[in-house]
Amino acid sequence: MTTSTLRQPAVAGRFYPGNADDLRAAAQSYLSPGNAEPIHAIACIAPHAGYMYSGHVAGAVFAHIAVPKRCIVMCPNHTGQGHALAMMSEGAWKTPLGDVPIDEVLAHALKERFPALQDDSAAHRAEHAAEVELPFLQLCQPELKFLPIALGTSRFEPLEQLGQALGDIIAAQKESILIVASSDMNHYESDTVTRIKDHRAIEKILTLDARGLYDVVTQQDISMCGFGPAVAMLTAARQLGATKAELVKYATSGDVSGDREMVVGYAGVVVR
Secondary structure, three states: OOHHHEEOOOOEOOOEOOOHHHHHHHHHHHOOOOOOOOEOOOEEEEOOOOHHHHHHHHHHHHHHEOOOOEEEEEEEOOOOOOOOEEEOOOOEEEEOOEEEEEOHHHHHHHHHHOOOOEEOOHHHHOOOOOHHHHHHHHHHOOOOEEEEEEEOOOOHHHHHHHHHHHHHHHHOOOOOEEEEEEOOOOEEEOHHHHHHHHHHHHHHHHOOOHHHHHHHHHHOOOOOOOHHHHHHHHHHHHHOOOOOEEEEEEEEOHHHHOOOOOEEEEEEEEEO
16 A cells, blocks of 8 residues: 555544554543443434543444444545545555555445545545544444545535435445544534534434534534534435434533633434
8 A cells, every 4th residue: 555545644642642552542431331232323423623522422422333344434624625525535544543444445436426526635634523533433343444525515505415425325335334424513602602502403413404404504603513514414314214313412622621611512413
């Protein structure tokens, strides 16, 4: 494998521990399962902040799910680099826990079904939002392959079209495939305002209402960074027969920092 197809970690040692043993211990502490057996899920939403802030929410999501060997991880494009609809279709991503190969078969099928999705490593090189999910997924599923997709568009139509394409492609596969929408919720307002805004968005997510989520986020000034991935995910999940969504855990950064004046919200949702 050439270095050009091995994506190096962008935020190891910052958003999560850069040492393999420390990372494994930290992630496992957040993955401590509850009483329930992990369930089959079609999709989920998990946050992507530093582990000290949102790791407990992300861990609760992945501990709740029987993670299959194949996953699609969609995230927002925070950096503004690269194409607005961007995936990586070959190679692997390196984390301190080892390399995660890209699902090239899935990438090829999706590229044929939805040509607007560009093969573009620049959109992923410095982006943290998919990367921070990988150690959790690796620990839950050692044989993981995944397809990373970064979305830099805020237009509903391409998000819906991507979701429809994902639904078609996943339905045609023999194996189970989990869709992960990587997103934090409202940013940098008071804890009180953030909780009110977030629960307006969560209400739409729990009814599997992609258009409703898009409308409430864009019309009510909810700064949910990954609403695009969530819209595409909900569209695909409905197409794949999803009937319910469950809020596994909700928190804000203020729960950890103690600062209630300016927080970020985190929601963990499982769709099945």
